[in-house]
Amino acid sequence: MILHFAILIHTYYFSIFVARNFSHLPLTFSPIVQIGRGMVVFVCFLDKASEETVEKLTKHIINIRLCEDDSGRRVSICDIQGDILIIPQATLGGKLKGKAMQYHMNVDKTLGEALYHRLCQGVRTAIEAVSSGNVKCGVYGARQILSTDTNGPYTHIVEV
């Protein structure tokens, strides 16, 4: 059963990411989040997502071999001591109906926000235990500015 989607964009060499919430604050007062070489994870929780979903997703993010080491081998984000930016992206749960997207499959907002924070916390704890990489997060439910530089977009969809 599909409980959520995650999209991983793998980047290397020159990656810079900024996620900034500007829905309530003037830009100059908004928090800026930035990561270096690493991975951006867009996450959307669908209906029936649970703590178990979060645990599985955390393991996938930590273990999935989508990064490239200096010899060109596919390795995990921990293996390259890379950074991770986790961005809430509820639109991923949309289904095309006619010419418009509908979002009836998404989890309710309160649970979605709780699961998102749980995921960020879980990934951060797991990364800190084995890597010097940083884990940064976006703001749930807010429109955020995002800038990315990638040496080859490398986008995957993972369903749990």
Place this chain on the structure above:
Amino acid sequence: MILHFAILIHTYYFSIFVARNFSHLPLTFSPIVQIGRGMVVFVCFLDKASEETVEKLTKHIINIRLCEDDSGRRVSICDIQGDILIIPQATLGGKLKGKAMQYHMNVDKTLGEALYHRLCQGVRTAIEAVSSGNVKCGVYGARQILSTDTNGPYTHIVEV
């Protein structure tokens, strides 16, 4: 039946995209493709994709209401005279197996390239008939540098 995935990243206000193939040429000789305010489409053709798939996808790209007009209404890319960048992204067809992605579901490369060019041509023809927006394309089968600026990433998955 799922024949392909397309991911649409909608951007507004400050969007700049550069796709550059650097697999065979030095950077200074590589073609640079840039679009302004508009939409980036990542496309992957799975096994059994056909001309019919391309036609359906072309219609979705032209008609889908994922752009925002000045009054905040959701409208099509044509309605805002926006640009489109179509990027081949075979990795979208991957399935997670253990800790690695496998790509057995993808169409063979020759057909994939033909369908990709057909899609680019179809979208360009359709856009030129009704809009002043530009349609730009990536290079099939090559790693490409991509830079994006978005005022709120707004990512959707469309399966045909």
